[in-house]
Amino acid sequence: MALKVQVRRVYDPPGPGDGTRVLVDRLWPRGLTKAKAELDEWCKQVAPSPELRKWYGHDPSRFEEFARRYHIELEQPERSEALAHLLELALHGTVTLLTATKQPEISGAEVLAGILRH
Secondary structure (H helix, E strand, O other): OOOOEEEEEOOOOOOOOOOEEEEOOOOOOOOOOHHHHOOOEEOHHHOOOHHHHHHHOOOHHHHHHHHHHHHHHOOOHHHHHHHHHHHHHHHOOOEEEEEOOOOHHHOHHHHHHHHHHO
């Protein structure tokens, strides 16, 4: 059974098919109020470590290695529990993973979505 998990920018207005909206960044998005974000949850425990995020720097040429390293980080207890929580949400309906990055298709949220879909 394929789960409906999508990735969007947190700055974009919510869509009718978003389902449960979960911010998966460690840091709160700049210039965005909690009310305007229209989140259901903020799951910062699942975000990549600050060290990995800084190393990656959203450099497209590093995305594959970033994803590999992030998969390893997701095996750590706190992150694996957070990932299990996201999976539980996805088993009950559409989940939209939100990120502040300008390129969500090469973000940690996209890595998470790929894991949850499979």
